[in-house]
Amino acid sequence: VTRPTNILFIPLAVSVTATSWSEVKERIKHLLNIRSVLPFLLGAFIACLPQMAYWQYAFGTPIKWSYGEEGFINYLSPNFIPFLFAPANGLFPYSPLILFILNIGIFYRKETRVSIGTGWLAFLLVSYISASWFAWGFGCGFGSRNFVEYGALFAFPLASLLNLRSKGHHVIAFMVLACCLYTVKLTYSSAVCWFGSDWDWNMYFNFLVGPFK
Numbered sequence: 001v002t003r004p005t006n007i008l009f010i011p012l013a014v015s016v017t018a019t020s021w022s023e024v025k026e027r028i029k030h031l032l033n034i035r036s037v038l039p040f041l042l043g044a045f046i047a048c049l050p051q052m053a054y055w056q057y058a059f060g061t062p063i064k065w066s067y068g069e070e071g072f073i074n075y076l077s078p079n080f081i082p083f084l085f086a087p088a089n090g091l092f093p094y095s096p097l098i099l100f101i102l103n104i105g106i107f108y109r110k111e112t113r114v115s116i117g118t119g120w121l122a123f124l125l126v127s128y129i130s131a132s133w134f135a136w137g138f139g140c141g142f143g144s145r146n147f148v149e150y151g152a153l154f155a156f157p158l159a160s161l162l163n164l165r166s167k168g169h170h171v172i173a174f175m176v177l178a179c180c181l182y183t184v185k186l187t188y189s190s191a192v193c194w195f196g197s198d199w200d201w202n203m204y205f206n207f208l209v210g211p212f213k
Contacts, residue, residue, distance in 0.1 A: 005129055006149070008122070016118040016156045024114060070134055078131035083144065086137075087204035088194045091127075094143025094186055097179035098123070098154055104172060105157050111164055115157040122153045140193035142186075188212045 014031065015024045030036055052062040065071075084091050092099045102123060105116030130136065130146050138146055161172050189207050196203040 005126075008125055008129075008150075009153075012118055012122050012125075012153055015114055016122075016153050018114045021114060021117075072129065072132040073134045074136070075132040078128055079136040080127065080131045082198055083127065083131040083136045086198045087201050088196065088198040089137040089141060089143055089145075091144040091147060093204060094183060095147065096182055097158075097176065098147070100175055100179055101154055101158050101161065104161060104175075108161060108164060108166070111166075112157050112160040115160050119154050119157040122150055126150055137194070137198070142190060 014027050018024045018027060031040075055064040055066075056062045058064075082088075082090060085093065087093050102116075102120060105112050105119060109116055126147060130138075130144060138144070158176070162169075162176065164172065186207060189210050189212055191207070191213075194203075
């Protein structure tokens with residue numbers, strides 16, 4: 001299952017595994033070569049044919065916006081603050097590992113090179129698009145569930161950080177483990193849906209310190 005916004009994977013996947021920005025440029029030049037573009041477009045068209053055929057059958061058109069009247073109506077005033085920080089499905093309260101990767105990656109930007117730059121680019125793009133959606137919380141879910149599919153992109157800067165041989169590499173490994181355990185705890189103690197207000201921290205902390213469900 002893919003969404004229109006998954007097109008972000010194309011430019012981000014080009015750079016996240018590169019070891020230098022010059023390598024990124026070479027990859028882009030190669031992908032823009034007609035011999036590379038045509039097979040890609042042909043393969044993408046063939047992959048989309050079943051969906052287009054269904055839309056044609058169901059709606060009478062091969063291209064259909066399947067979300068109805070829902071859309072990115074907040075593109076001029078995206079809800080960044082609640083999307084990132086609110087206890088009701090905010091990104092960082094439920095996925096502190098992403099916050100850790102982004103910030104520690106800045107201190108080790110020479111070692112992490114392109115991967116942390118791509119991680120930041122992915123974070124900014126996905127955050128903007130998601131915060132522009134008509135419902136920034138995306139309904140029932142755990143944290144910013146729309147970030148899950150982009151988790152693979154953050155695995156690369158994370159791997160770069162874990163491979164460091166600096167004085168603080170043990171601390172980094174410990175913090176990564178702590179962030180993971182933190183999220184796992186919330187996973188098993190949170191409700192299926194958030195029933196409080198957007199900024200109901202009491203409910204959030206009850207989930208955090210409460211029993212497993």
